[in-house]
Amino acid sequence: MGCGSSTNAYYLLRKSEKAFKAAVLIQRWYRRYVARLEMRRRCTWRIFQSIEYSCEQDQIKLHNFFSYLMDHFTPSSSNERDFISRILTEEESYKDTELEKLCDYESVEVPDSYMGPHLSFPLRPDHATALVEAFKQKQQLHARYVLKLLHETRRHLMQLPNINHVSTCYSEEVTVCGDLHGRLDDLFLIFYKNGLPSPEKSYVFNGDFVDRGKQSIEILIILFAFLLVYPKEVHLNRGNHEDHMVNLRYGFTKEVMQKYKVHGKKILKMLQNVFCWLPLGTLIDQKVLILHGGVSDMTDLELLGQIERHKFVSVLRGKKREEKCRHVDSAAMNSESPEGVDSPKCSSFPGSCLHPSASRTELSQWVRQTVQEELEKCRRQVGFGETPVDKELTCVSSVTMSESELESCGTSHSRQEEWKQIVDILWSDPVPQEGCTMNTVRGGGCYFGPDVTEKILQKHGLQLLIRSHECKQEGYEFCHNRKVLTIFSASNYYEVGSNRGAYVKLGPDLIPHFVQYQANKTAHTLTMRQRISRVEESAFRALREKLFAHTSDLICAFKGYDQDDTGTITLSDWATAVESVLRLGLPWRMLRPQLVRSAAGGMLEYKSWLEHLAVEQRSKEHIQSSLLETIYRNRSNLETIFRIIDSDHSGLISFEEFRQTWKLFSSHMNIELTDEGISDLVCSIDFNKDGNIDFNEFLEAFRLIERSHGDDKAAELPPTPHSRDSS
Numbered sequence: 001m002g003c004g005s006s007t008n009a010y011y012l013l014r015k016s017e018k019a020f021k022a023a024v025l026i027q028r029w030y031r032r033y034v035a036r037l038e039m040r041r042r043c044t045w046r047i048f049q050s051i052e053y054s055c056e057q058d059q060i061k062l063h064n065f066f067s068y069l070m071d072h073f074t075p076s077s078s079n080e081r082d083f084i085s086r087i088l089t090e091e092e093s094y095k096d097t098e099l100e101k102l103c104d105y106e107s108v109e110v111p112d113s114y115m116g117p118h119l120s121f122p123l124r125p126d127h128a129t130a131l132v133e134a135f136k137q138k139q140q141l142h143a144r145y146v147l148k149l150l151h152e153t154r155r156h157l158m159q160l161p162n163i164n165h166v167s168t169c170y171s172e173e174v175t176v177c178g179d180l181h182g183r184l185d186d187l188f189l190i191f192y193k194n195g196l197p198s199p200e201k202s203y204v205f206n207g208d209f210v211d212r213g214k215q216s217i218e219i220l221i222i223l224f225a226f227l228l229v230y231p232k233e234v235h236l237n238r239g240n241h242e243d244h245m246v247n248l249r250y251g252f253t254k255e256v257m258q259k260y261k262v263h264g265k266k267i268l269k270m271l272q273n274v275f276c277w278l279p280l281g282t283l284i285d286q287k288v289l290i291l292h293g294g295v296s297d298m299t300d301l302e303l304l305g306q307i308e309r310h311k312f313v314s315v316l317r318g319k320k321r322e323e324k325c326r327h328v329d330s331a332a333m334n335s336e337s338p339e340g341v342d343s344p345k346c347s348s349f350p351g352s353c354l355h356p357s358a359s360r361t362e363l364s365q366w367v368r369q370t371v372q373e374e375l376e377k378c379r380r381q382v383g384f385g386e387t388p389v390d391k392e393l394t395c396v397s398s399v400t401m402s403e404s405e406l407e408s409c410g411t412s413h414s415r416q417e418e419w420k421q422i423v424d425i426l427w428s429d430p431v432p433q434e435g436c437t438m439n440t441v442r443g444g445g446c447y448f449g450p451d452v453t454e455k456i457l458q459k460h461g462l463q464l465l466i467r468s469h470e471c472k473q474e475g476y477e478f479c480h481n482r483k484v485l486t487i488f489s490a491s492n493y494y495e496v497g498s499n500r501g502a503y504v505k506l507g508p509d510l511i512p513h514f515v516q517y518q519a520n521k522t523a524h525t526l527t528m529r530q531r532i533s534r535v536e537e538s539a540f541r542a543l544r545e546k547l548f549a550h551t552s553d554l555i556c557a558f559k560g561y562d563q564d565d566t567g568t569i570t571l572s573d574w575a576t577a578v579e580s581v582l583r584l585g586l587p588w589r590m591l592r593p594q595l596v597r598s599a600a601g602g603m604l605e606y607k608s609w610l611e612h613l614a615v616e617q618r619s620k621e622h623i624q625s626s627l628l629e630t631i632y633r634n635r636s637n638l639e640t641i642f643r644i645i646d647s648d649h650s651g652l653i654s655f656e657e658f659r660q661t662w663k664l665f666s667s668h669m670n671i672e673l674t675d676e677g678i679s680d681l682v683c684s685i686d687f688n689k690d691g692n693i694d695f696n697e698f699l700e701a702f703r704l705i706e707r708s709h710g711d712d713k714a715a716e717l718p719p720t721p722h723s724r725d726s727s
Contacts, residue, residue, distance in 0.1 A: 041532050043590060045473065047539040048494040050441075050584035051546060055249075057443035060316060103266045105147035119145040119225075121152060128225040129196065135184060135218045143263035146221065150270040153224040156231060157277035162305050164235045164282045166202065168508045174202045174284055177503045178468035178475075178487035179239065182213020182252070185519040186490055186501050187222065193515060194503065197226045197234050204282050206468045206487065207239020207292035207426075211250035213490070217259060220271070238278035238309075239292040240426040240444075240469070244268070245314040248643040257651055276310045280425060287510055290466045294428035294484070295456045296446045297436040298420065307418045315423055315444075429470060430484050441585070450480040457483060463510070475502025475516045485512060495538040497523045497531035540594050546582060547595070548613045553581045558606040568603040571596070652692035655679070 110118075117134040119127055119141075131141065141149075166174055175194055180187055195201050205223060210216035227234045240246065247253045256271070257264040281304070282290040289301075427445025434449035453465060466485045471493045477486045491501030500516045507513075518524060523531065547554065557577035561569045569577070574596070575588035596604060597612075645661045646653050659679070 037528060037532055039590075040536055041473070043587065044498075044532070044536045044539040046586055047543050047584075047591075048498070049471070050586055051542055053441045053443075054582075054584060057441070060443040103147050103151065103270050105144050105151060108142075108144040108147065108263060110142050110144050114142055116140055116142055117145075119149065121148065123152075123225055123228045125198075125229050128222070128229050131222055131225050132188070132191065132196070135215075135222065136188065140259060141221055143260050143267065146217075146260070146267055147263065147270060149221060149224055149228075150267070150274055152228055154270070154274045154277055156228060157274065157279070158310075160277075160279050162280045162307060162309050163301065164279050165286075166204065166235060166282055166284045168285055168506065168510070170202075170232070172200060173505045173507045174204060175503055175505050176204045176206060176290060176466055176487055178206050178489040179208035179471075180205070180213070180219055181208055181241070181490045181493070182210055182216035182219060182255070183490045183492075183519065184213070184215035184218050186517075187219055189501075189517050189519045190489065190503055193517065194505075197230050199230065199233060202233040202235075204235045204284075204290055205237065206282075206290055206466070207237045207278075208241045208468060209236075209239070210252040211241045211247060213251075214255065216252045216255055217267075224274075235282050236278055237282055237290060237292055238275065238280055238426065240315065242275040242278055243314050243316060244272040244275065245316045249640045253643055272313060273310075276313045278309075280304055280307075280309060280422065284506060285508075285510060287462055288464045288466060288506060289460070289462050291425045292467060293424070293426045293445055293469045294430055294448055294467050295452065295465065296420075296424040296428055296448055297452050297455065299424055299456055300421065301460050303418070304421055304425070307421065309422070312419065312422055315419070315426060427469075430467075430479050430486075432479070450483075453480045453483050464512075466504070471499055472502075473499045475500040476504060476514055491517060491519045492523060495535045496520050497526055498535045498538075536594075540591075543586075543591075544595070544613055546584075547578070548610075550581050551610055551614070554578065554610065555606075557581050562606075567607055568605050571599055571602055571604055574604050574606065652694055654692055658693060 116139040117127075117130045119131075134141070168174055175190075177190060197203050203226075209219050209223060213219075223234070223236060227236060241250065241252075244253070253268060256268055260267055280291070284290065424445055427439060427442060428448055429439060429442070429445065430453065431447040431449055433447075434451040436449065436452050437447050439445040439447050457463065457465065464483060464485060466487060468487055468489075470486055470488065471490070472486055472488050475488055475491070478484070479486070485504065487502060487504050488499070489501045489503055491499060493499050497520075500518055502514055502516045505513045505515070526534065554577065557580055558569055558574070559565075561573040561577060571592060572589070575592065578588050579586070596609060642653065645657055
């Protein structure tokens with residue numbers, strides 16, 4: 001009987017041993033499975049962020065290109081001078097009487113048929129609540145009320161300091177929200193979970209309310225309404241997207257004009273003035289600093305508190321320069337130091353600092369060289385070909401400056417310092433490495449390390465920096481020894497399931513408490529693998545479009561590694577060449593299996609690979625491959641250019657606007673064209689003969705020009721059998 005018991009114990013032990021081994025194997029498999037998913041997620045994340053930041057860099061370069069053109073254009077009449085000033089030259093804030101006359105909301109009548117919400121001023125809490133409910137029902141606020149609301153908001157913002165001071169003594173807690181980017185559902189969910197603003201519920205919204213999403217104007221209306229109802233409990237910081245030059249590219253300008261076709265121009269003009277009056281930061285209990293982007297080693301809260309913030313209508317425009325300084329500043333804003341001239345630490349756009357020890361001759365030579373180099377890059381981005389040698393020499397000589405002109409540039413030093421301060425707090429990002437370096441990925445601001453954070457916090461007696469500006473998968477993230485907190489409130493930012501949104505609550509103890517959420521119901525039904533696969537598919541689709549848009553440049557890079565003209569290169573050379581062209585900083589060797597399906601013997605037939613990319617894009621748009629490549633590369637820039645030329649935001653370019661702009665380009669490119677010739681050109685672009693040029697006509701004209709230009713280089717492109725020409 002004892003023998004039977006020992007036998008049973010032996011079998012039970014063997015059985016439990018097998019179960020334990022099985023559990024270990026399952027655990028090992030699951031860990032590897034999760035690790036592979038995490039690797040895929042991180043690669044996907046880097047793709048989205050790299051493409052996003054490269055677009056921001058393109059916007060800055062495009063703006064600098066236009067600025068350079070205007071700085072070197074001499075108007076021949078008052079009409080030309082007025083037109084140029086409307087495009088990009090900085091405007092001072094309007095006086096109250098001028099704005100009232102400009103917008104004239106009282107002259108806008110509300111028809112009896114209007115079924116949306118009505119507002120009366122001063123606003124009451126029920127007005128703000130009614131707006132929330134109306135927008136949930138997809139209603140639209142009438143333009144009269146929008147203009148009046150913006151007018152009252154501006155009057156209130158003008159009374160606020162550059163840095164708001166908030167105390168937890170007057171409310172149980174303060175809720176801080178990050179970027180919303182036009183995602184109204186996220187704002188609704190925040191209010192549902194956390195409650196509407198009230199005397200007991202304070203909020204700080206940390207900028208980037210607009211762009212990219214489809215309901216930016218509704219978010220602004222709700223936030224401005226609660227700001228007026230609860231001025232001591234609702235606080236709004238300016239973000240880098242509260243800038244009308246940025247809005248031209250990222251959708252907010254287009255959204256306003258589509259929703260308010262009649263009065264959209266007035267609304268945009270008012271918004272431009274409201275944005276420049278938004279406070280730059282918020283300070284909670286003198287211990288927690290809230291800024292949109294971050295800090296630099298030059299950040300000074302005392303100086304920030306003294307800046308006349310409304311004078312910086314667009315941060316992209318830089319400082320307000322004197323006429324003789326424009327050549328140097330436009331060059332310095334785009335370039336890097338030449339060989340032999342050390343590049344100092346700079347807290348603003350790359351190259352915006354000139355080395356103090358450099359001689360005037362060196363500076364003059366630097367200006368001549370770097371302006372032309374950057375100009376050629378920008379010209380290619382906006383669709384122009386290479387500048388011929390003789391024209392290049394003419395352009396270089398045109399930016400040569402005398403010693404007296406260089407000396408005169410020092411008069412606006414204080415303005416430059418103020419501009420740097422604002423750029424840094426709106427555009428900067430934290431990094432693990434110590435120090436403060438230029439943010440070359442975004443094209444603006446700086447990278448600041450933990451030592452910079454510690455220095456700024458100690459200098460001002462702070463314990464935490466809260467910032468936004470970067471999408472985080474979980475909606476928030478600590479760095480720099482938990483002294484920097486990034487909060488991001490737009491869920492599903494890149495794709496459904498790509499990230500959670502979050503907000504943070506601070507009580508009197510100033511200990512952060514986080515609330516995360518997903519505003520999209522579909523995201524809740526997806527498994528982790530389904531969610532990652534869906535986001536990964538979207539990321540690689542965007543990356544393939546980026547690769548296709550640079551087909552010509554990739555061919556040149558691949559041929560550099562294919563010295564024997566075999567049509568093949570190694571996979572290692574493929575990765576190096578792709579990075580040299582796109583400069584996205586991605587792990588191309590890790591991404592290769594998703595981008596390169598077949599590579600016999602470790603060698604890639606690059607022309608076949610590029611043709612496969614072309615077939616994928618042509619399956620969506622039946623356009624000649626070389627032409628489609630150009631459009632993919634330049635469409636965003638072209639749309640931005642169109643909106644810059646369309647200075648009255650009518651959605652149409654008038655013949656006069658086109659004529660003045662063409663004179664701007666032709667003067668730079670040394671193309672002599674009479675007014676009659678320009679009239680013939682604009683008539684040929686006006687395909688429907690309605691006397692204006694819309695964006696489709698503008699794009700079509702560009703396609704026609706590029707097709708004729710590309711015919712001469714067709715032999716350099718991969719073969720495109722069975723391609724169709726849509727035009």
